[in-house]
Amino acid sequence: MKRRGFLAASAGLSTLAAPLAAPAFAQGAPIKIGMITTLSGPGGYLGQDIRDAFQLAVEQEQGKLGGTNVQVLVEDDGLRPGQGKSIAERFLRNERIKLMTGVVFSNVLGTVAPDVLDADGIYVSPNAAPSGFAGRECHRNYYTMAWQNDTLHETAGVLANTLGYKRMFILAPNYQAGRDALTGFKRKFGGEVVQEVYTRLDQTDYAAELAQIRAARPDAVFQFHPGGLGIGFLRQYAQAGLLSSVPQCVPAPSMDSTTLAAVGEAAEGLNLTSHWNTDFQNPASQAFVAAFRAKYNRTPTYYAQQGYDTALAIGAALRQTRGSIDPAAFRTAMLKADFQSTRGKFAFGPNQHPVQDWYALKVEKVNGALALVTKSKILENEGDSYAAQCRL
Amino acid sequence: MALLAEQLLNGLQLGVMLFLLAAGLTLVFGIMGVINLAHGSLYMVGAFGAAVTAQVTGSWWLALLGGLLAAGVTGLLMELVVLRRLYARDHLDQVLATFGLILFFNQLMVLLFGRQPRFVALPAWFTGSVEIIPGVPYPSYRLLIIAVGLAVAAGLYVLIQRTRVGMLVRAGATHREMVRALGVDIRLLYTLVFGLGALLAGLAGIMAGPVFNVQIGMGEQILIQTFVVVVIGGIGSVRGALFGALLVGVVDTLLRGFVPGLLRGLLDASQADALGAALSSMGVYVLMALVLLIKPRGIFPAHA
Numbered sequence: 001m002k003r004r005g006f007l008a009a010s011a012g013l014s015t016l017a018a019p020l021a022a023p024a025f026a027q028g029a030p031i032k033i034g035m036i037t038t039l040s041g042p043g044g045y046l047g048q049d050i051r052d053a054f055q056l057a058v059e060q061e062q063g064k065l066g067g068t069n070v071q072v073l074v075e076d077d078g079l080r081p082g083q084g085k086s087i088a089e090r091f092l093r094n095e096r097i098k099l100m101t102g103v104v105f106s107n108v109l110g111t112v113a114p115d116v117l118d119a120d121g122i123y124v125s126p127n128a129a130p131s132g133f134a135g136r137e138c139h140r141n142y143y144t145m146a147w148q149n150d151t152l153h154e155t156a157g158v159l160a161n162t163l164g165y166k167r168m169f170i171l172a173p174n175y176q177a178g179r180d181a182l183t184g185f186k187r188k189f190g191g192e193v194v195q196e197v198y199t200r201l202d203q204t205d206y207a208a209e210l211a212q213i214r215a216a217r218p219d220a221v222f223q224f225h226p227g228g229l230g231i232g233f234l235r236q237y238a239q240a241g242l243l244s245s246v247p248q249c250v251p252a253p254s255m256d257s258t259t260l261a262a263v264g265e266a267a268e269g270l271n272l273t274s275h276w277n278t279d280f281q282n283p284a285s286q287a288f289v290a291a292f293r294a295k296y297n298r299t300p301t302y303y304a305q306q307g308y309d310t311a312l313a314i315g316a317a318l319r320q321t322r323g324s325i326d327p328a329a330f331r332t333a334m335l336k337a338d339f340q341s342t343r344g345k346f347a348f349g350p351n352q353h354p355v356q357d358w359y360a361l362k363v364e365k366v367n368g369a370l371a372l373v374t375k376s377k378i379l380e381n382e383g384d385s386y387a388a389q390c391r392l
Numbered sequence: 393m394a395l396l397a398e399q400l401l402n403g404l405q406l407g408v409m410l411f412l413l414a415a416g417l418t419l420v421f422g423i424m425g426v427i428n429l430a431h432g433s434l435y436m437v438g439a440f441g442a443a444v445t446a447q448v449t450g451s452w453w454l455a456l457l458g459g460l461l462a463a464g465v466t467g468l469l470m471e472l473v474v475l476r477r478l479y480a481r482d483h484l485d486q487v488l489a490t491f492g493l494i495l496f497f498n499q500l501m502v503l504l505f506g507r508q509p510r511f512v513a514l515p516a517w518f519t520g521s522v523e524i525i526p527g528v529p530y531p532s533y534r535l536l537i538i539a540v541g542l543a544v545a546a547g548l549y550v551l552i553q554r555t556r557v558g559m560l561v562r563a564g565a566t567h568r569e570m571v572r573a574l575g576v577d578i579r580l581l582y583t584l585v586f587g588l589g590a591l592l593a594g595l596a597g598i599m600a601g602p603v604f605n606v607q608i609g610m611g612e613q614i615l616i617q618t619f620v621v622v623v624i625g626g627i628g629s630v631r632g633a634l635f636g637a638l639l640v641g642v643v644d645t646l647l648r649g650f651v652p653g654l655l656r657g658l659l660d661a662s663q664a665d666a667l668g669a670a671l672s673s674m675g676v677y678v679l680m681a682l683v684l685l686i687k688p689r690g691i692f693p694a695h696a
Contacts, residue, residue: 174669197652198669202613204604207402207534208648214528215395228509232605239514239603241521241529262511 030069031318031325034091035102036084036112039076043226045258046104047076050126050307052296053288054101057311060291065311066319073097077108085111092119099124099325101310104303106130106149106177117141122327124334126310127303129353131180135386138351141327143334145313146306147275148353148384149177152251153184155273155358156222158378160249162360163271166191168249169218171209173229174198181224181251187385194218199225206233210240220271221246226253231262238266247271256301260363260370268370270363275356276305276343277374285342305342312339349383351390358382397525399649400642405534407641408541412596413614414621414633415548416589422628423564424582426475427486430493431593431618432611434470438463438594440501443510443606452515456598463594464587466497471586479582498608512601537599544592545634552630561585565628617644620676624683626690635691640676647672 035054037047051074058065058072073095077084084103088111091097098121103109109128116123122141129144160168170185170193172178182196194216197209213221221242225233230253237243243266252274260267278289278299288308292300300308313334318325320333335348349355358379361372417431441462446455474493478486514533521529552558560581563571572578597610604610617640625636652668659667683691 174666174673179666195652196665198666200669200673204600204610204613205406207405208399208645211395211398211402212649212653214398228605228607231509231511232603235511236603239519239521239531239533241531262509 030063030071031099031323032095032097033070033072033314034088034095034097034100035072035074036077036087036091036100036108037074037102038079038104038108039074040078043079043104046127046301046303047102049301049304050102050104050310053292053300053304053307054126054311056288056292056295057308057315059295061315065315066317066323068318068323070318074102077103077112079105079108081108081111084108085115088112088115092116092121098122099314101126101314103128109133113139113142120327122325122330124310124314126306131386134351134353134384135389138386138390138392140331140352140392142352143313143348144353145310146354147356148386149180150184150187150386151358151382151384152253152273153181153222153224154188154385155379155382156249156251157185157188157190158358159271159273159360160185160220160222161188161190162378163220163249165219165249167194167218168192168220168222169194169197169213169216169246170222171197171199172224173201173203175201177226178224185222185251189222191219199229201229203229204232206236207240210236210242213242213246214240218246221248223248223250224254230254231259234259234263234266234270243269252302255363255372256303257299257372258301260372264370267363268365272361272363272372273358273378274302274361274372275354275358276302277359277361277372279372279374280343282340282342282344284340285344288342309339309341309343309346312341313337315339345381347381349387350392351384351387352392353384353387355381355383394525394528395649398528398530399645401525401530401534401538402649403642403645404638405538405541405641406645407638408538408545409596409600410614410618410621410641411541411634411637412544412592412599413618414625414637415544415630416592417618418622418625418628418630418633419561419565419585420589421622423561423568423585424475424479425568426478427483427490428475428589429487429490429615430470430497431589432613432615433494433497434463434467434590434593434611435597435600435614436497436501436606436608436611437466438597439601439606439610440505440510440597441594442598442601443512444505446512446601447510455512459598459601460591460594463597464591467590467593468583468587470590471583475586476579494612497611501608509605509607512606514602533602537603540595540599544595548630557581557584617676620680622690624680624690626687626692629690629692632690632692640679643679644672644676647675651675 037050039047058070075087100116101124103112104127106128113123117139125144127146129148133142134148170182172181249271252272255270255272292304316339317330317333321329337346337348345357347355357377360375360378362375363370364373413435420426420428438459442455442459445458474489478489518533518536521531523529552561560576564581621636621640625632651672652665655664655668
């Protein structure tokens with residue numbers, strides 16, 4: 001309650017301050033965009049893809065977004081919430097940055113976003129989207145370009161229904177995001193959850209869990225093990241010979257093109273859900289994938305696509321406001337989402353989170369090499385489970 | 393029954409991995425009196441040595457050699473450059489210095505190989521699985537780990553109980569002063585013991601490569617359980633390390649495998665699963681506390 005009051009008060013103050021700030025933009029100085037993202041550690045490639053794709057969009061417009069000169073400042077949060085917070089404070093105070101983006105992990109976002117919003121800044125999330133900011137604590141100056149966290153796992157539940165799985169064995173590491181994943185999956189899955197297993201975050205050997213899966217004889221397995229954890233899990237899953245008997249149905253973070261390259265054959269046949277994939281046929285997506293491959297010589301993950309769409313959305317808003325980032329004007333422009341999204345359709349819901357289509361993907365051999373292949377659309381114009389709680 | 397047998401095999405496999413690490417740790421502590429927190433770093437160095445050699449040469453035998461060489465040389469350097477200065481110091485100094493070594497080796501690996509986890513392919517003859525329990529195909533590579541671990545245990549038994557070096561090692565563990573007084577070159581013995589410990593840790597790292605991720609900080613993940621093994625088994629006793637490791641491996645695996653299932657009979661399913669996960673991760677520490685209550689010096693104390 002206290003924070004809401006504080007937010008309201010600072011919003012009030014800012015309307016007084018806005019006319020003073022406005023002349024600075026008229027002089028044509030570049031708008032500074034602060035990017036706080038994770039570039040080191042096992043999760044470092046996620047932030048790297050977001051940053052590279054965002055900068056690709058800026059380069060394609062010769063240093064501009066929506067016709068406005070921009071300057072992107074990138075800092076590594078090291079997946080430490082405290083470090084993220086101190087970077088945000090430095091950006092706000094020393095660099096006078098009012099527009100920020102970049103955070104990959106929800107726990108970092110939890111410290112960064114409140115600071116930015118309290119200072120009447122704008123935050124556009126390219127990835128992390130915890131339930132708090134989607135529901136009761138939604139904010140006028142907070143936008144999400146990817147999805148809401150729970151939706152990732154809910155769509156996997158829908159996919160399990162679609163594929164006709166009745167009995168599922170579900171696993172996730174025992175921490176907040178892991179517990180949210182299992183809750184999200186169960187919210188939409190219609191069948192029976194045979195067993196729910198929490199692994200340890202520092203676990204490397206999954207033999208005991210694999211034996212339980214074999215004994216439980218489920219129709220399929222849902223598991224959320226992002227990054228390095230998932231690579232270990234999938235390899236051992238294949239080594240245990242389970243791949244041929246028990247299929248998997250997982251959310252996007254458990255299998256992106258980087259983990260696919262690391263896991264190799266052990267991933268063949270895996271079912272997953274995503275809002276975007278490299279094989280999308282729309283011109284915006286094809287152009288993005290080609291440009292990204294040409295510049296960085298690797299296949300973009302969906303994190304890269306989200307970074308790119310974030311840049312496009314900010315660009316579209318800046319075009320309409322003619323370079324102003326006055327929060328009220330920016331919001332009106334931003335909510336129109338007047339840009340060609342790489343995922344085809346894109347709109348903001350009432351809580352300023354995406355309303356979009358979701359697809360079933362499968363890992364298959366294409367011309368001898370494993371790739372994520374889009375199979376079918378499973379959900380249309382899907383928002384998220386918290387939008388109803390948000391009053392803006 | 394098949395599930396229980398499979399979980400026992402899994403426990404055995406975890407146990408022998410822990411044994412390979414614990415044997416070196418317990419010898420170094422029992423004989424040299426040094427607490428070496430950087431033992432896990434040798435495991436990591438061995439794993440990286442093998443992973444890199446395998447990627448460059450594509451040969452599993454060369455990878456084995458590369459891993460052992462990397463761990464052995466690193467171990468000898470560690471002993472010569474750092475640990476030798478610490479024998480006379482108290483345990484706090486040793487803990488501080490070897491903790492520093494952990495940070496040093498982790499950062500060194502980042503500089504040399506980057507942060508991405510590395511992967512080692514399974515050796516070609518061990519990619520399949522064997523049905524040693526009817527209806528349960530068990531990965532043959534995990535059977536190989538068990539076989540190698542037990543062979544090393546047997547080899548260590550012969551080395552320590554039946555050879556002259558082994559006699560000195562045993563004597564060094566129980567009557568350090570007397571060995572010195574009899575004119576044995578204790579420095580050389582220390583270097584040999586430390587080198588042996590490093591080789592065993594490196595071997596564990598090499599074996600772990602194809603199953604687990606080879607990544608920065610992998611040593612610390614397994615080191616905590618290794619310390620539990622050493623404390624349960626009795627510090628300085630290789631026999632204790634073997635029994636302690638098998639006990640910890642089996643107990644940890646069985647708790648993870650069965651506690652949530654048993655609780656499901658009593659509680660609501662998702663509560664049972666959450667509570668089970670918490671209880672099973674505490675399990676080995678509770679076991680350690682119980683052992684210390686009954687036998688404060690471990691099951692097979694070396695310094696009787």
